Amino acid sequence: MRRIVRPLACALALLLAGCGQGGDGEFTVALIGDEEDLLAEGVRLSSGAQLVRAATESGLVALDARGEVVPALAERWIVTDDGLSFIFRLREDEWADGSEMSAQSVRDELRRNLRALRGTSLGLDLSPIDEIRAMTGRVVEIRLTTPVPELLTLLAQPELALRHEGTGPMTVERTAQQPDESEGALVGELLFRFKPPVERGLPDVPEWQEEVRDLLLVSELAPRALAMFDDGDVSIVLGGRIDNLPLVDIGPLSRGTLQIDPAIGLLGLRVREAQGLLEEAVLREAIAMALDRPAVMAPFNVGGWTASTRLVAPGLPGDPGLVGERWADQSLEQRRETARARVQQYTARQDSETSGPVRLTLAIDEGPGLDLLLQGLAEQLATINVRLERAEDRDKADLVLVDRVARFSDPRWFLNQFACSLRQGLCSQQADSFVAQSMNALDPIVRASLIAQAELQMARENVYIPIGAPIRWSLVRSGSQGFSPNRYAFHPLPPMAEVPR
Known part of the structure; x- marks a missing residue:
């Protein structure tokens, strides 16, 4: 059934926007878990749901493949010398409903997120935020009660995405849902596709489709995910933890590499x-x-x-x-x-x-x-x-x-x-x-x-x-790009969907 459903989904994508975007075909990634993990909502997200949220919704900033902060809805920022004020300049953009992405609307969304996170550990991490101010034009200021040098990393968490539909760099659609006969569980597949550069706050680039490709994220239980990697059906396996590490047979993995995150x-x-x-x-x-x-x-x-x-x-x-x-x-x-x-x-x-x-x-x-x-x-x-x-x-x-x-x-x-x-x-x-x-x-x-x-x-x-320290691992096939082990064990999908140069 899987071999039938995928070509059909790809044929549909070809009619809509061009399967593979640039002739490189879709890039398939397996995530150890189940579909419920991927589709979770709210502010208590599983690791899989964090990946989906980060790909489809944006906050002021985001994390790249190396776990470093990069611009998202904010194109640049400054931090005052005392470390008590972070001032962000927003990119020129609109929300999905066509309304202006103003400083006031971003401020209101940030405040809503902070209220929703009350009672969680992430909410405690963000508690030094004293005030969020909308300044003139497209400028938002976050004031703190005490310096938080890594506030940007906190603001890059997927739970801090501003929940206006479509603020992220990619769109997503469910392409398949069928039982895994070997495990008796449902298998979920999500197809991610880059939006045009102008919708990502970037300059318009002719033939931009040649630089990116579709990414198919498949949720599987660990034994099946490893088998798919060995068979060449997926290029990367994410979501490895201590509970399934013994399933990895390191010796015969000639077509891939075990990557251990230096996680804290x-x-x-x-x-x-x-x-x-x-x-x-x-x-x-x-x-x-x-x-x-x-x-x-x-x-x-x-x-x-x-x-x-x-x-x-x-x-x-x-x-x-x-x-x-x-x-x-x-x-x-x-x-x-x-x-x-x-x-x-x-x-x-x-x-x-x-x-x-x-x-x-x-x-x-x-x-x-x-x-x-x-x-x-x-x-x-x-x-x-x-x-x-x-x-x-x-x-x-x-x-x-x-x-x-x-x-x-x-x-x-x-x-x-x-x-x-x-x-x-x-x-x-x-x-x-x-x-x-x-x-x-x-x-x-x-x-x-x-x-x-x-x-x-x-x-x-x-x-x-x-x-x-906790143990987090992935399998990454030789030649794959857009993946880098990092201390947060967070591996965003958009970099993986870029065509290697």
């Missing part, structure tokens, strides 16, 4: 509630002390991956070095000896005749990589007489796996993931207080000190047990 973010265990073995901070610390992080990740054989005992990724831009790795002066066995003693003291206090390891449950999905991760963690905790098992009921788990890529390179992103206002597990009111104080600190030294105190407070309360 969170990979670790969040404490859901302070109860049982996790009721006290010193007991939660015992779990963190027992982990041999490199050994847990060794089966994945990811070059360049580094373990960390910190909540905030080490080495971020502007990191003053006020917080270091924990237990640096202790060997693994010394840490485990302390952890075993604490677990033993806990079990001695329990009014139970049952002997044996203390049981903890972890909310973790199934998959070959996650099974390996659970097995590794269980082996580590067994050394301190703790039995770790997969939770049957996620809402009743003792621990929850956190596997998340950062939105921007700032310690606040990491701390905001555990804000008490999000109500997603155990949190620290004191750490939140330090973060809030930093929002009103104009002195960079004071601000960095408050952020460091927040991280140290989180470490003292042990609400999160870090493992290291």
